[in-house]
Amino acid sequence: MLNKALQTGKLRDILLLSLTISLFATSFHPECIVIYGVFLVLFVVFFILYPTKTETVKIRFLRFLKVSLLSALLVFLFSAFFLIPFFMNIRSPYFHPSYEYPLEDSMLCSYENLYDAFTLRAVERWGYVDLVDVYTGLGLPDFPVYSLLFIIFLSAYCTLLKKRDRYTTFFALSTLISIFIAKGPHPPLGQAFIWAWFNLPHFAVFRAANRWIMMAAFSHALFVALLVRYLLSYVRSKSYSRLECKPLKVSLKISSSKEPRTLELSMEFINKFLKKTCKVLHIIAIALLILIFLNGFLACFFFFCCGLQVYTPPNIYREPYEWIANLPDDYKVVSVGCSPSEWEKLPVIESDFAHSAMRTTIGWGHDIGFESSFIHDKPVLQNGGWDFRPREFVDYLRFHLVRNKLTKNLLKILGVFSYKYIVVPLYISDETREFFLNQNGYTMLYNESSLILENNYSAPRVFATNNSLFVLGGLDSFQTLSVIEGFDLSKYTLYFAPTTPESSTLMQATLNRTEAFCFVNSDILDLVMLSLDKSTFILAGNFGVSSLNITKYWVKRSSWRIIGALTLSGDTLTTLGKNRISIPFEVDSDGFYSVWLRVGFAPWRGKLTVSIDGELVQSVVPESPYWCTLKWVKVADLELAKGKHLISLENDGKGYNDIDAIAIIKPEDLEKKLDETLKMLQDFPGRIIYFLEAEKFFFDSSSNWLLNVVPYEGCVISSENPEVNPSSTPLKFTIPRKGNYIIAARIAMGPNYGTIYIDLDGNLQSIRCNSSVSQFEWREIGPISFDVGEHLIGISGVGHVELDTVLICTLREGENNLSLHEMFSSHAPDVSIDYSRVNPCLYQVNVNANEPFTLVFSETYSPLWKILVDGEEIAPVLTYATVNSFYINKTGQLTLTLYFTGQNYADAGLTISIASFAVIIFSTGLYLLYKRVLRRFYNRRIIKNFVGKSALLIEDFRVFKNVDEQEN
Ligand SMILES: [Ca+2]
Structure with a gap:
């Protein structure tokens, strides 16, 4: 279609091309669209540039412009039902550039050698692994199927010797390219593929790189067809039977005579040989034709023999x-x-x-x-x-x-x-x-x-809450909060602090309504850094490559987000090998800057050396006995000139290093942000709560404490020492607001258990763990008065003790003590909800509310979900880290319409597509009818008469006119 449209430039051909491309773009697998799409573009380039005698490049280019512009418009109209939502960002995350597979996946699903690729061998070993190894077992057993295919395909490409034009050259080149990509990172020149994998957007979704061979299969089909044509004409011609005895003529000029003499030598044996060779060739050609006909059966013998494999679960x-x-x-x-x-x-x-x-x-x-x-x-x-x-x-x-x-x-x-x-x-x-x-x-x-x-x-899928918590922490906050008895997650919407520096307006809006600000295994510095300007902030994880080979590269690695830690990049920039990476950054003015790294503190760490613009600034070994947290570490204070710079990170290869983010900031700006953050927390009317997992903050491998996992309870630290036994050096923490606090600890209770001591700035507070019942419980200490500023908290134990989590929480004015149970025992909102699902994009929600509330809708968060209430459209806020919530500041009987606005784009697109189809079909019909009528008109010779008469009329008119002119 494309070829024809480019050749003729006729409207009919452009229309057919547009219909075909629309079908292709809206119904093929995305990988298939990309693969064939690349070769379609290549074909166009070939079409324009390949020299021909009849047309110049310019003519072909202009025709291409006409065809491409018209067909782009038509394809857009026909595919609007798909393209409009697609371009309005309503598409699968599969299309997002950050959707990548590790490089190693591509090694499993690509051709290890060129021979396999050329013979189109099956290499994707998933599916019927118990019945057949697709690599070895698809063809006829004990038959050299792939050698046969190699001979057939190679002979097919030999037709290039006879026929070289725009098409054969294009298809031959396409074969080369498709084989080259389909062999993935394997040699020769596997580096090119690896480069593309790490650098070309969207390329790293082609883990089944062998699928690029589909273009070679297409080209093979063309060349085999050509070969069949040549073979058939050769076989039909029976050239050997017409082979005549050709004598060898030799002219001799003998000096004595004037005339040269011709000598005819007939070499019978040569003729016989030629004739026999032609006969053999004839037979070979017939055999080849038969084998070409049979090769499909031979290569897929398994399926012809066993049928398609289906499985019916019991x-x-x-x-x-x-x-x-x-x-x-x-x-x-x-x-x-x-x-x-x-x-x-x-x-x-x-x-x-x-x-x-x-x-x-x-x-x-x-x-x-x-x-x-x-x-x-x-x-x-x-x-x-x-x-x-x-x-x-x-x-x-x-x-x-x-x-x-x-x-x-x-x-x-x-x-x-x-x-x-x-x-x-x-x-x-x-x-x-x-x-x-x-x-x-x-x-x-x-x-x-x-x-x-x-x-x-x-x-329920749609429910109301009237309480919320603001959480600065990772997904592990779910586990940390869920161990508080009586804490009902569906009574408190959890707003997680946005993990990339962005406008804090959203944060502020939700913060004003929230009951408590929870630092879950995080601290104020994390909050300060998140309030920084985007330009001073680098998400290091984005610079890692998509590979599992942590020794060879700096890779994107998910280990920290999988354990539920607060990560800003999602995946961290990680390596285990001796590797160096340079990351560019820019500062907008001359001055003195601090460079901060957010690095993972965990066991088996290597030495991380940081250099800026080639100058070594500092080395750190972020070693910790347990997967502690990602912490901000200042690595440099230095003068930087306005403009571009380079920060280099080098691991010594003796252990891991995980880098989450890098911040380059002037110390005075950081100071300012810190003051602002403290002020914000002081003005915040709700509680401030620190959750500190004991294993992350109070464990030191050099102490006599142990780290263990108690099944179904979590990770804890324990001690058996009869003497007072400190677990680690005391932890520094910042109190943002002066006032009374309680400290709570989740500890194991049981018969003959010892005592835990909590050391607050040198004052010991004890918690006895002895109880007749063995279970984990929260125990509170307080009230304790803290001033604004840094304080120290340490843990010690006597006898058998186990500690899971420590919590530090502000008390309200007038509160002297508070148990965790009371703190989180909020009443249910005075709101009744009844909803019905009209369709997957539309819900009707009837509400009877006696107070403002937050409506939680547990469908994956998308800004395109909206609620319409009294003509006002409300946008969703991300809650529970994954779903939608809407704050409804209204009371009484309410009818809410909850709908996915993305569907509007799909509906509009569908209308455009249908209308375009209708217009095209109608106008084509009209055109055909017009042509038919016109033809009949001709056939009846009316037209001739008509032309004759009009000519006469025109003649009359001229005469008449001339007379007029003369009279004038
Ligand atoms: Ca714990």
Whole structure:
């Protein structure tokens, strides 16, 4: 179509081209669109530049302009239903440039050698692994299928010797390019692919690099067709039968005679040889034709022999999902699955309850629970889906909380997102089943071969709250908060502080309404840094490459966000090897600057050397006995001139280094921001609470304390020492507001347990841990009066003690003491909500509110969700790190319309597409009709008469006119 349109430039051809491209752009797999798209562009370049005798480059270029402009317009109109939402940013996160796979993935799914690529061998080994190894077992057994394909394809490309034009040259070049990309990072010249992987936007989604071979397959088809044409004409011509005896003529000029003499030598044996060779060639050509015809069958023998492989899961797998499908209400489902190592029963097993695949009788398939929406039509947790935020949230649950058995409050955490049913299928490991059965707050609803737990914490999809907490912390805040008994997540909306420096207006708006400011394993410096100007701030994680090879590169690594730490970059810039990276930055004025790094403090650290503009400034070894936190460290104070600079980070290769962010700021600006932040916290009317996990802040490997994980309770530090035993050097913390505080500690109670001492600026406070019941409890100390400024807190123990978390919280005016239970026992809002789901983009919510409230809608946060109330449109605020909330400052009987405005773009696009189609079809019909009528007109010779008559009339008119003129 493209070729024809470029050749003729006719409207009809442009229209057909536009229809084809619209179909291509709206219905093909995105990878396919990119791959063929690249070659379509290449074809256009070829078309314009490839020299021909008939037209100049300029003519072809102008025609291309006409074709491309017209078809771009038409394609836009036809595909508006897809393109308008797409360009308005309503698209899968898969299209986001930060969606990348690690380089190593591409090694598994690309061609290791050029021969395999050229012969189009199958290399993606997923699917029916138990039945066939696609690499070796697809073809006819004991038959050299790939040698045959090699001969056929190579012979096909030999047609280039006979036919070299714009098309054959283009297709041959495309084959080369597609083979080169399809071999991925493998030699020769694998470096080019690796460069593209790390530097070209969107390239790192092509982990199945072998799919680029689809263009070579297309070219092969063209050349094989050409070969078949030549072979057929050769075979038909039977040239050997016409081969005549050709004598060898020799002219001799003998000096004595005038005339040269011709000598004819007939060499019979040569003729016989030629004839025989031609006969053999004839037979070979026929054989080749037969083999070309058969090669499809030979190469895909497995499928012709065994048919397409389908797997039907046993009824017993489907039963629990069919059972919940009969439940009438609006809910979400968690389906529990197995990790690959659990399916394979490997010696080292790591659980993964949200893994997508299951091992079936034919190989790997999608887990039936994971995809069970097709049975019950309700959302399933899966792995969080494509969206980055829920995906990160589920990563934290999968790889940290559940895998390490750190909580018994998983259902409490999931309940706020409306996950009501947990399906524990029969095929999961005993360990994972035990984990779910040990959780708090469920009712066993179904107990057959599979189990269904009903989550008692489950909140509706749309609910109201009148309290909120503002959290500066990572996702682990969910776990830290969930261990407070009586704390109901669905009564407190959690607003997480934005983790990139941006306008603080949003933060301010939510802060004014919030009950408490919680620093969860974070401190005031973190808050100060987040209020900095964007220009002084570098998100280091963005400079890491997408690879698993931490020894070779500085990579993007998810380890800190997976453990739920507060990360600003998401993934940190990490390496284990002896590597150096340089990151450019710019300062807008001359002056004295401080350079700060936010680095991960954890075990096995290397020495990190920092240089600026090539000058070494400082080295740090951020070693800590436990995965502590990411902390801001000042690495340099120096003069910088206005303009561009380079900061270089070098790891010595003796351990890891994780860098989250870099800040370059004038000390006086930082001082100013610190004062502003302190002022903001002093003016803040709510409570200020510090949550400090003991293992992160009060553990020192040189002390006699131990670090251990108590299953379902979390990570704790413990001591058995009969003497007073300090756990670490006291921790410095900043009190922003003068007043009374309580200190609370979550400790293990039990018979014969010892005493924990909390050392506050040198004053010891004791907590006795002896109790007849063994369990973890919160114990409070206070009130304690603190002045603004830095204070010290230390922990010691006598006897057997275990400490999980320490909390420091402001008391209100007049409060002398307060238990955590009271602090978080807020009343439910006086708001009743009744909602109905009209369609996935539209909810009607009827509210009877006696006070202003926050409406939480647990659908993945998108600024395109809006609420319409009394003609006023309210934008959502991100809450619980993943979903939408709307503050409704109205009371009484309210009817709210909750809708996804993105659908408006899709609707508008669809209208444009349909209208354009209608116009095109109507005008084409009209044109065809007009042509038909016109032809009939001609056929009846009316036209001739008509022309004759008019000519006569014109003649008359001229005569008449002439007479007039003469008279004048
Ligand atoms: Ca802890």
